[in-house]
Every structure is written in structure tokens, then in C-alpha cells.
Amino acid sequence: MVAPDSCAGLPVVYIVDDEEVVRDALAWLLRSRRLLSQGFASAEAFDAALAQRGGSSVLDLTDAPGCLLLDVRMPGMSGLALFERLVERGCLPVLPVFFLTGHGDVPTAVAAVKRGAFDFVEKPFSNNALVDRVEQALAASAQALAQRRQRRELAQRLAELTERERDVMGLVVEGRPNKLIADALQISVRTVEVHRAHIFEKMGVKSAVELANRLRDHDGAAA
DSSP states (O other): OGGGGTTSOOOOOEEOOHHHHHHHHHHHHHHHOOEEEEEEEEEEHOOOOOOOTTSGGGGTTTTEEEEEEEEEEEEOOOHHHHHHHHHHTTTTTSEEEEEOOOGGGHHHHHHHHTTTTTTTSSSSSSHHHHHHHHHHHHHHHHHHHHHHHHHHHHHHHHHHSOOHHHHHHHHHTTOOOOHHHHHTTOOOHHHHHHHHHHHHHHHTTTSSHHHHHHHHHHHHHHH
């Protein structure tokens, strides 16, 4: 198994199971499909790995795509308890969670899926089917990370705007022409044109429509 630090940017599958034989078998299976993994013998160990890196989010553990194979029943903190912590931290969009279950834990796993888990796998599992789903989860994680980076970039761009530029931008996205914006803010049309140019440059857009679309996407993601 490979620690994520040594392969920055590459997808990593985290395996949390108290049985070493299960961790090793899953790691071998993932290697057979050229997937990296890191194993943890307990939910506490995984939680501690988060804490060591700032711990408020699994994003502190790695900024690369990842997913979590999590045993339901373990000594100490259960897989379900760890899952609830990840839900509270808002980790699920970037860290899809699979529950590894015995037959008696299937109802619990189904309930967890309704709470946002990606899927559950009943032991013994089908090797090919499991890895296929893992690859789908990693793709979903990569997409969520890309969206998070875009939101961060947009937030940084918005922070660079002056208060007056924000005022002008609000009226630009409403579709008002420069003359009406100037009248509303009691400034000259030329000043509006200058602010408009600065806004487009700072926001990385070329038109009012593109600006409105970016802001709408940002507001929708924040909601």
C-alpha cells in the first residue's frame, strides 16, 4: 500500500477494516487494476490521520481524488460512527464512501446509502464489480474536487473586487446598459466603462452573459 504523500495528485483508495487479511486482499485487488491504496486498522486510525493534517476535512489528508472502503463493524469506533463524522465535516462529495458489510449489516448499509454513502458491498464481494464501482467513485471524487477548485478560484476573484466594482457588477448581471448603471450609481458613463473592464478582467470573463453564468454557478454551489 502507498501513502498518498508519495504519489501526490494520483487517486487513492482508503481501506478501513480491522482485519488485516481483508485490507491486504483489497490492496492486492486494487493493485491488479493499477489503483493505489492506503490501509487503516481502525476508524480511530483514519480519524487520527485527518487530525494530524489539520483534520477539519478529509481534504487535509489529500487533495487528490479518493474514496473510502469502510467496514461497518469494528472494535472501538464503528464504521457508521466514522461515516457520521465525515458527513458532519462535509467530506462526502470528495470522498465517496463504500461500506463493507456482512449479511446482517445490509439494512444498516442501505440506510447509510440514503444518508449519502456511495454504495455498499456485501462480503464476500465480486472482485471485478467492486473495482468497477471504485473507479466510478474515483471519477466522482475527481469531479467534486474540480468543482471545489473552481469555487475557490471564483471566491478569490470576487474578493479582489472593490466595493464600487461589486456595485457595478450587480447591475451588469441584471442586464442594465452602462447609461442606466451610471444613473443608478450617480457616476459617469466613462467610470462605469472603466469599472466594467476591470470587473471582466478580474473575473476572467469576456461578456456580461459569461459573468452572470459564473456567478449563478457559484451561488448554486454555495446553496
